[in-house]
Every structure is written in C-alpha cells, then in structure tokens.
Amino acid sequence: MLATFRRLQDWAERRLPALTRYKRPESLPIVLHRRRVYIVPTGFGAAFTVLLLVMLLGSLNYANNAALLLTCLLGAASVASMLIAFRSLHGLRLNAVRQGHAIAGEPLTFQLVFQGGDHAHPSMHAQIGDQLALFAASAGETLVSLDLPTTERGWHPLPRMKLWSNWPLGMFHAWSWIHPDHAVLIWPRPETGGPPPVLPGDDEQRHRLHQGEDIVALRDYRPGDPMRHIAWKSSARHHNLLVKDFEQPESQEEWRLDWRQLSQLATEARIARLARWLSEAEAVGRPSSLWVPGEEIGLGHGRSHYVRCMNALAQLP
C-alpha cells in the first residue's frame, strides 16, 4: 500500500512538475507563502466534523435553537481554526542552514535558521523521515537542529523537509515542503586499525632536535622572557638585551601524508587510511601535510588544518 503510494508520488513528481514545484531544491531564503501551504483535516478533525453533523441534525430535528446556535458556534470556531493553522505556517522564513561536520555513517547535525516574520508561529514541527523537531518561531531567529543520517563521504544535498503544524485545535494539518538547495560535506570514515605512515629515513638531524638544550641563536629581548635566559655577556657588547634562544623540544615528528604512497590500496581504502592518519595526528597535535590528487596541503596542525584535509579527502572523486 505504502510502496504503491510512494511509486505513485514519484510518478506524479516526474510527470507533473507544476504540482510539485516547491519540492524541487530552491535557493535560500525560503518563505512559506500561500501557494505552498497545504491543509487537510486530521483524523480527529474528520471525526469532529461527523460529531458536528450529528449535533446539527439533532438540534434541527428537535427544533432546539439553543443547541443549533451552540453547534454553529462550535462549527465556526473549527473553521476559524483552519485559518489559524494556515497562518501558523504562512510567512515563516528559512534564512540559512548551518551544519557541523560528520563522518560517514554517523548522523550529521545541521541547524535550520527560521525567522517568524511579523507574527509568531507556535507549535511547529520540522520533519525528515521519522525524525521530528518541535519549535516555535517568533520575530527573531530560531534555530532548529535536525540530524541527517549519512552513509558515504562526499557532498550530500539536504533532503526535502516537511514543516507542519496542527495548531491550534489539532483539527487541521497544515504543511509545506521545503527543499533548500544546500549540500553538506560528509567526511570519509577512517579505518579502524592499520599501520602508521612510513616515515622518511632516520637521519641524525631529527634526533638533535630532540635535545632542546643547545643554544641555537641569540635574539632580541622580548617582554616576558625569563631573566635567566638573558645572555648577559653578549648583551654587554650590544645596545640592547639579547636572549639565548633554545631549540624547542620536538616530541612529535611531522607526518607527510601522500596519496601516491598508498598505491597498492583501493581508492576508498586509501582514503580511509589517510583519514585515520589525519585523525591520529590531530588527536596528538602532530603536524601533518597532505597530498591528494588535485590538492596539496602544506604542513600544519590544529582543527582548521584537520578540517581542510578532511574536506579534501571527502571531495575526492
């Protein structure tokens, strides 16, 4: 039943694009206007209509005008609630989409930035599949977080989302589809275990860097330098103070990661290994560089470097 319906819907979207105009991706900002807000009675609304008909028939049959007046009042209030349902969607504006980072297989949390326009939008729902987020938008900006399940690396367009509300009496279901033309980048999933990168040969120079006691040079004094580092003797021969500059102790050797070194692996396995190395380097603060086809990223460390490298991996063909 459900599968048939889905097929029918797909067919309708292919054959009748006008009917589904607002379900195609569109650029931000998206404003919900009257031509894209749909309303149907809910199951409860239909049942309530039947109840109203019974009340109407009863009051007409017994010629009971007070009951008829009450029924008319209740009916008019139900109809008016339809307009409120429409208004709770109408004018809502999706200003922007913000997303974080996610590794393939883990859900990506992204945020929709809504703005309410000139009136409040209470009891709104944003829905992707079975996932539901509740929010109430007002004149300011409202952030709504949703998770997007991911399976593989690369650019993923945001799926179509349903915004709906049964406000105020639960008798009418007003909804609108939004499909922002926005893609999110999913990082590759690192492999779970494997060898460390092959490093260039153990030359003497690298070890010396570790000693860290040798004076490499003298430099000008900068405020904050410890007093015992001041080279008093040398300073006496100069106009200003000189400070003994020590080689920093280097516990972490840099990793120069190269796509070409892993030629024996399949593409995805290569990417997964590079991703693991990058995340290991990031975890201990080890400087790294990355070469992938089409992009070369120099030595660096820290979060922004990691993001840059992962983005490069994610975008590999």
Place this chain on the structure above:
Amino acid sequence: MIRFRLFHRKPVAPIDSRAFDLLCLTVAVVLGVHAPHLPLWLSAALAIVLALRWRQRRQSGGRAPLYLKLPLVALLSAAVIFHYGSLFGREPGAALAVGLLVLKLLETEAPRDARVGAAFACFALMTALLFDQGMLSTFFVALGLLPALATLRALEPAHQTTSLPRELLPVLGLLGASLPLALFAFLLAPRLSSPLWGAPDSAQSRTGLSDDMSPGEIGELLTDDRPAMRVSFEGPPPSEAQRYFRAYVLWRFDGKRWSRLDVPAAPAPVEATHDIRYTVSLEASHQRALPALDVPLEAPDEASLGRDREVLSAQPVSDTHVYTLRSALDYRLQPRLDESERKAGLQLPVGFAPRARALADRWRTQFGKDDSAIVRAALSLFHDGGFSYTLLPAPLGRDSVDDFLFGTREGFCEHYASAFTVLMRAAGIPARVVTGYQGGYWNHLGNYLLVRQANAHAWSEVWLPGRGWTRVDPTAAVRPERVRQNTAAAANASTGIAAGGWWLGMRNRWDIVNQWWNQGVIGFDTLRQHGLLAPFGMRDTDAGTLGILLAIVSALFGGLGVGWALWKRPSNDPAREAMQLLERRLATAGVVRRHSEGPQHYFSRAARTLPNQRAQLEQLMRAYLELRYAYDEPPADLLKNFRQAAKDFRPRRMVK
C-alpha cells in the same frame, strides 16, 4: 517522505498536567450544566470520582486499572437503569453520557484519549440544552466550550504554557471571532419542516386545544411554548384587547365537562361595521377548528362556518395550514335568539351548584331585569372576592363550580370561564363558553402575530338583549396582565416573592430579556426564517434562497478570514516599499532580483535589459544608494523624490 497520517504511529507520551487540568475543568462544567436534571446522588458520586481522579493523577499518575474501570461502568449503567428504568430516552441518555465522560477520564493518558474526551464533552454540553434552552443556561453551556477547546489547544506540543486563565483567553478570542459567522449560519441554516425522527420525551403526546373542556385540563397547554399559529394582517393589527381567536363554542355542561353542540345550521347572523383581513398559518393541531379572530365573517376554502361562527376545516389539520379570513372587530352577533337556543344557553345539570344558584338568584332580585348589572356584579366578585390566578390550582371536588367559587378561589381561565358561565345561566342569562387563543407576540421584524399554545384561553359569551352574544372575559377581571401579556407573566406574578417590589421589578425587567431570548432565538423557526427578508421586500424566503444566502455569507466571512490570515504588518520602511514596487515592475519586464543581489548589480542588470531606459535606471540607482547609504537619517525630500520616481517608472520593452 509522505506518510498517511493514519499509518503514522508516534510513540505515545502522556499528556501534560495542564491539558489534563483543562480536561477535568471541562468535565466539571459538563457535570455542572447537567446537575439540575441528574439525581443528586449521581451528580455527587460523579463529582467525587472526578476529584479523586484529578488528585490521583496529580500525585502518582498513570491510568486506572481495568478491574476498577469495568465495574464502575457496570455500576453506572445499573444505577441509570435502576433510577430511570431504561438506558434510552432523554434523561437516562444524558445521565449515561455524563457518567461515561467522567469515567473516560480514568483512562485518559494519551493525547488521543484527551481529544476524544474533549469532543465528547462538546456533545454532552449540547445535550444539556435539550433540557433547558433558556438564555442563562445556553450562556453557561457556551462557556463550557472554553475549557473544551483550550484542552484541544493545550494538547498541541511546543507552545508556551502559561497560567490557566491565559490558556482560556485565546480560545475566547477564537469563539468571539467566529461568533458572527455562527450567528449568520444560525439565521440562515435551513430548518427541517418536520422532524426526521420522534421528538424527545412527551412532546408527541402534546396536542393543542380540544373540542371540549373541563376545568384544569389545559393547564399543561398553558406552559407549552410551542407556536400554535402566526397571523399577519392586512393593514394595522387589532389592538391587544381585541386579539381573541375563537376556536370552539361550548354549550353543553354536565357538571364536569363542557362540550360542543353540533347542530348543522346556517351561521348566526352578524351585523358588522368594521372588518379586517388577515392570513393565518396554523401549526399542525390535529383538530378541525381553524382559530379565527372574533368574529369571522366568512369561511376559507375547504372549511365551513358553523352555527356559532366556528370555522371548521373539512379534515383535521395534520400539517401547517395557511388560510385567509375576514373578521369583524365591532359586531352584533345574533341579535335575536330563538327559544331552543335560549334553552340550550340556560342548560345546567339538575341540582348542580346550589350555592352558585342562590347567589345568582340574589343578584336577580337585587338588579331586577338589568342583565348587564348582573354581569358586572359577577366580574366584581372575581375582581374583589379574593380570587387568584395560578396555573397550579388545588383540585376541585364533585361540585366543581361551588368548590371553586366558595372554596379554593384559585385557578386559571378555564375555571373562571366555567364558573362565570354557570353563574350567568343560573341568573337566567343565556351564556356559553368559547375556547381559543388570546394575545400573542407581535413580531415587528416580520410584522406578524405569533400565537403560542401557551396563549390558549377560554372565555364566556353572554347573550344580552339588543347586543346579541357579547364576549366577557372573567379572567381579565382577576388578572388583567393575563390578557395584556401572557400566561407565564401572570403566573409568575402570582408565585413570585410578593414583598420585594424592587425584586419584582428586576424580575419583570429580566423577564423582558427572557422574552426576547424566547422570541428571538428559541422561537426562530421556519416561518420566521422565511420572513427574514421581509424588510428587504422578499415576503417568503425559501430554503433554496436561504442556502444561497448562507453560501454568500460564508464566502464573505471566508474572504475576511483569508484576508486576516494573509495580512502582513505593513513595514515602516518607505524606501524599501518603493524599491519592492520597482522590483515588481521590473520583474514584469523579465528582470527578477535574485536573493542576495545587491542593488547596484541589480540596477545595472536592468539597465542592460532595458537599454533605452538606462539613464532613468541609473538615476534611480543613485537615488536609492544615496538614500540607503549616504545618511543616518535620509532627508525627507530625497525619500519623496525616490518614491515618486519609483511610482512613475514603467519598464518599456525595446521594440526590435
């Protein structure tokens, strides 16, 4: 992505305490409006169950177990059957509905249950109006909609919960906004001409006047608010004192019961000076009599004029019947009385009412041959002799007239007409009882007289030499407001708190409101609905026209509502408005401003598309940029110029 909502099963979370409180409040209101006709013990028991459930959920939560619910439902049904003897009918049905609503609370945890409860509460509120559709009770019942709708509102997630009165306020606004549409729907909804199924309760057994009368019989009729007939007059309506509609003339008296003397004969001659034409719409009465204003001059089609100028239809009136008549208001009916009729007009059961006869004999010796003086003496006896008007008189014994005249001295029109006629006959004046309707409500909107069953009346006619049969209304001597207003007012005045004058005044004033409600809302029926457009020149508005009107009004209100829903607060940025106007104009020429496109880029793009207006567009662009970015507070004339230029700008397509 789309799922049928029916298949959509969300994890069911229990409703929050605010929604539950509101639902409890709704049920309490339902219980309150039904309490007047429920047995006290049942109301009390249901109230206790309601309070216990409210406390239990507040303290521990969770639904009541099945082993508690099922016996309670069984107990409720048993109690209703025990008390009413049945589960069906108006009273037991209402008791059962209220009871089940309270018991529904026991299992209400999920939003679905709460919704069902709130909807059912709306229905239960309506059923309360089947018992009493007075203005106050209707008002309270309508107030009961507030917590019911507020419950539904509170069930919608993610709205900020506030204090209880603040939850009710938006619903009050909703009801207030929908009141105009509700009123129009009420006015225009086509009514059923006949019920689809039996009316509730004893209404079926109610009939109108019957062709005989025994004192105390029409008492129930006098509290029956159903319309009996509507009369519209050609020309001005008769004065209130002349609104006597005769139905039956009763001659024969057997000591208990007055009945007709059905003699086929030509109508009694009448000398009329002033006649009036009118149309009567008679509700189904299941009787042959067609009530006619005193005294009818002719009979309509398919009816005949009896000897005593009763208008009798050929068939009993089983459906609404409309007829046109001519009547005389000033008349001399049958100036000559023949001997057989004189005998019939003096007939009394043998040995009946000795004390009344003695009184009549005393009057006869006192006033001699002056019949009018005897009539006046009898009327002053009723007026000053300690008689009172009540719809609930003490029962009379075997000799009903003596018992009434010298014993109970309380009763309504039948007692007075019967006793007066007996007194007259005892005094040797030919007399007879006439039943029919008196008074009625003058509808200014529809220009017709609405006569209800409660306007049923009985009076006397005495034959006076030279004047013929003359109408005498002894009830008017006792209680003139019975004739001036109506039965209910007269009865109220006699049972009310006599001491407090201000209280009586308040009640009378309030009674006008009730009257208005009764006449304007309760009594608004098919006929008055059909006369709705009379002020606009449409005498009869049929159901089709009403339907069209209803559709028009609904569309009108729908338009208003959509207008409200689409309404946007006007922005207070005139420069932006002017720019948006420009954008709309340019969009028709194919230059649509893209999101996040700057004004400069947009204008230059427009200038490329419309090269012959390049200078104008560039000027607009400079003005706009200056307006936007050159000043903190742009000078007024700059703004004015830009707005004017934007208003005047029309894109001209280049002719290729």
